[in-house]
Amino acid sequence: MPTQHSRVTARLMMTPAVLLLLGWMLVPLGLTLYFSLLRYNLLMPGMEQWTGLDNYRYFLTDPAFLDALRNTLLLVGGVLVITITGGVLLALLLDQAFWGRGIVRLLMIAPFFIMPTVSALVWKNMFMNPVTGLLAHAAKVVGLEPFDFLAVAPLFSIILMVSWQWLPFATLILLTALQSLDSEQLEASEMDGANSLDRFIFIVLPHLARAITVVILIQTIFLLSIFAEILVTTNGGPGTASTNLTFQIYALSLLQFDVGGGAAGGVIAIILANIVAIFLMRMIGRNLDA
Amino acid sequence: MARSTGTLRKATTTLVAWVIALAIFFPILWTVLTGFKTEAEAIASPPSLFFFDWTLDNFVIVQERSDYFRHFMNSVIISVGSTLLGLVIAIPAAWSMAFVPTKRTRHLLMWMLSTRMLPPVGVLVPIYLIFRDAGLLDTRTGLVIVLTLINLPIIVWMLYTYFREIPGEILEAARMDGATTGAEIVHVLVPMAVPGIASTLLLNIILAWNEAFWTLNLTAAGAAPLTAFIASYSSPEGLFYAKLSAASTLAIAPILILGWFRQKQLVRGLTFGAVK
Known part of the structure; x- marks a missing residue:
């Protein structure tokens, strides 16, 4: 039984972490909200003035915003479809008995540890370059025209790079979930004459549902903030073809020095991320009680 | 009969699994190999996988031209520094949540996690301006501060899930023997939780x-860690494949090896205990 004394101590022990996170959340958040209501450009210091909701109106009615929103959804959705489908298939494969499982597992999770700038530049230059890239060589060998990935399909190319980085994450988590499946249940259904497709749809998939949800939510949080991959490959272009919301707000804030507009965009990004976060927190919270 | 179909099945699975694994790993392998080629061989057509004149020149040039080692040290100082600082702040907090829980502990944990889900771009402007005014732009101190705060919720969470597996009676026994809270944490809890703390540290x-x-937005030449250093290859310099590869290999090797050792703990850490 904790004594009164230890309760006080416990609260003291928590204080630094709580205060730091409270400050880290409230100060920048408050400032972002405040700046979003100002006309404030770093190129015109001392000219700050109150503009009410103008920044939001400009940001939301800018055609670039709709492009960025569409690109953000395509990027998140595309990567999710590829990594979840691939992740389920790979997890099913890795769950089988075969020789060299340990090494195969190590090779498959490796992309997750590669820093985003390295992965993006390696893909951009050494694989997707239309003249000297490896994929161009491969295309020529089979008699096809080399494809200029980042010029013709910039967003799709970025989706491929990011999927490569996140596929191991989905695979690893789904594999962990798969390994906790009760094998007796599978054997029983086999005796009842269920074929492997039936077993997958009615037993394996429902068992994985929770893990799949967790993967979707966690990946979405990170994928909404994709930045480095775009910065080093396309710089958001051509035009706005590969600009997501994060990149658009970065460009507005630090390239055009429009603090007010960038802050208004920031508030919108926070609202979008929070919609996802609420669902994720519920999933995690439920597990906390168990 | 049954045995031979079993073996055949296992052999087929083995083949499929290895082909897919090698395909996924191939970009990394290719990068490492290209780092040992000359620039001419790196863009040679047809490309050669293993049969070329191996050279270490690229690694030497990357170090000499761009002072690679300084960026490497920036990465080490920033990542290790922010993690250690985070542990010092998080261990007492996780101790109190795990062993002296109150009605609010659960809400507190969830709230901490919610700060991690704030999109960084949402607070880019104020952080950038605060850093500019405080002289923290392009300093290692600045990045240590930001990364500590960003990863603090994950550190608290991971430690909390590990601490909860330690029986509270042992800590209570130490308390009965007259140990202060500080001594209880340092001499009893920490030694017992070493595996969990090590996992948290490495992840x-x-x-x-x-x-x-943050490393890309808050640094220039001075404090740039490897992420930002490699980003400088996005200029036409990136077309020097052998040098890009050598720099990339050096940047990813330490963390890849570290990651391979800790892969078992990864799932738990990255899903905040939602999948074990």
Whole structure:
């Protein structure tokens, strides 16, 4: 039984972490909200003035915003479809008995540890370059025209790079979930004459549902903030073809020095991320009680 | 009969699994190999996988031209520094949540996690301006501060899930023997929780090493860690494949090896205990 004394101590022990996170959340958040209501450009210091909701109106009615929103959804959705489908298939494969499982597992999770700038530049230059890239060589060998990935399909190319980085994450988590499946249940259904497709749809998939949800939510949080991959490959272009919301707000804030507009965009990004976060927190919270 | 179909099946699975694994790993393998080629061989058509004149020149040139080692040290200081600082702040907090829980502990944990889900771009402007005014732009101190705060919720969470597996009676026994709270944490809890603390430490070093939003936006030449250093190859310099590969190999090797050792703990850390 904790004594009164230890309760006080416990609260003291928590204080630094709580205060730091409270400050880290409230100060920048408050400032972002405040700046979003100002006309404030770093190129015109001392000219700050109150503009009410103008920044939001400009940001939301800018055609670039709709492009960025569409690109953000395509990027998140595309990567999710590829990594979840691939992740389920790979997890099913890795769950089988075969020789060299340990090494195969190590090779498959490796992309997750590669820093985003390295992965993006390696893909951009050494694989997707239309003249000297490896994929161009491969295309020529089979008699096809080399494809200029980042010029013709910039967003799709970025989706491929990011999927490569996140596929191991989905695979690893789904594999962990798969390994906790009760094998007796599978054997029983086999005796009842269920074929492997039936077993997958009615037993394996429902068992994985929770893990799949967790993967979707966690990946979405990170994928909404994709930045480095775009910065080093396309710089958001051509035009706005590969600009997501994060990149658009970065460009507005630090390239055009429009603090007010960038802050208004920031508030919108926070609202979008929070919609996802609420669902994720519920999933995690439920597990906390168990 | 049954046995031979079993073996055949196992052989087929083995083949499929290895082909897919090698395909996924191939970009990394190719990068490492290209780092040992000359620039001419790196863009040679047809490309050669293993049969070329191996050279270490690229590694020497990368170090000499761009002072690679300084960026490497920036990465080490920033990732290790922010993780250690985070542990010092998080261990007492996780101790109190795990062993002296109150009605609010659960809400507190969830709230901490919610700060991690704030999109960084939402607070880019104020952080940038605060850093500019405080002289923290392009300093290692600045990045240590930001990365500590970003990863603090994950550190608290991971430690909390590990601490909860330690029986509270042992800590109570120490308390009965007259140990102060500080002594209880340092001499009883920490030694028992070493595996959990080590996992937390390593996962957070990996996350901090690869963090590429704040490191790119808050540094220039001086404090740039490897993420930002490699980004400088996005200019036409990136077309020197052999040098790009050598620099990339050096940047990813330490963390890849570290990650391989800790892969078992990864799932738990990255899903905040939602999948074990």
